[in-house]
Amino acid sequence: MTIFRNARFALAAVALAIPALAQAAEGRPGETYLDAGKATASVADAYFADYIALDWDGLEPLLAEDASFADPTAELLFGNPPTEGRAAIMEKFRKGYASISQMSFAQDRAIHSGNMALYEGTLSWTLNFADGNVVSTSMPFVAMIRVEDGKVVSHRDYGDYANFIEAMRELRAPGQDSGEG
Template identity: 30%
Template sequence: MTNSAATVVLGLWRALSDRDWDAVAGFVTEDCVYVDVPFGPALAARGPADIVKRLKVGLEPLAEYSNHDGLIVADGDDVIYEHSETWKWRTGEVAVLPFVTVHRLRDGKVTLWKDYWDSATLINNGPPTWMDDLTAADTSWIYDATGQI
């Protein structure tokens, strides 16, 4: 186990929980690919600026967002992190979202970030407009990573 790889991943998730977008961008490489696995690789994001744009689509509108630590396993520069998130919308809805995230690091930064989660958890617990809000959001970040991950 590489403690430094796990430390980097935990730092990334602390920054994300704080919605410290500059710090999040500093944890990923210029060629990092981020994908929400439930939505597939055709809706990935690539690079710090676009990954932050992508993350903001879901997290910026929330009244509160927090990450809850769980099991983390590192094998060299590959890290698997089981955790959960609490999403609280301004309209009062709350969802606790179980997650497994896979990260690959290079030179102390994340170069691949794959989030595995159940989209039905957010669809069933979020505001009725949640999916409409997502489809109306800025999509300039979209990167088709099909065949790359």
């Protein structure tokens, strides 16, 4: 049994090494990977900057027609299911994010690895409610963006909404002046 397991590991290692060996044989070890990372960085950085700036007109041409967006960490809070397709994503951003008056991002790290970009840091944002109340909060945040053929095909957000929930509790706390006289 151990012999077969070791043989499978050896075959897997060889299979993973074949593309790198082919590039090395061409005198370009890792160039495809590095080139993909550079191409991903140029698209994903522009897209993410537009996302943070709430610049939907700038962001839209960077999205693939069949792109997808999701924030699994917001599903329990806002009921946000994943969104499929550029038109649906743009509607979500333009209408669903309309009450967000500002976002800013203090970046701790950006990774551009092949066709993936990852942004890690602190997201600060302000949400304006129809009743005139405003909640501003900051939270740890990670965005993962996948780029293929020069377009964003997948965008995933992951945030810790605990600070937002606390700000909402403070806003709605009993005994607070509701502004009614």
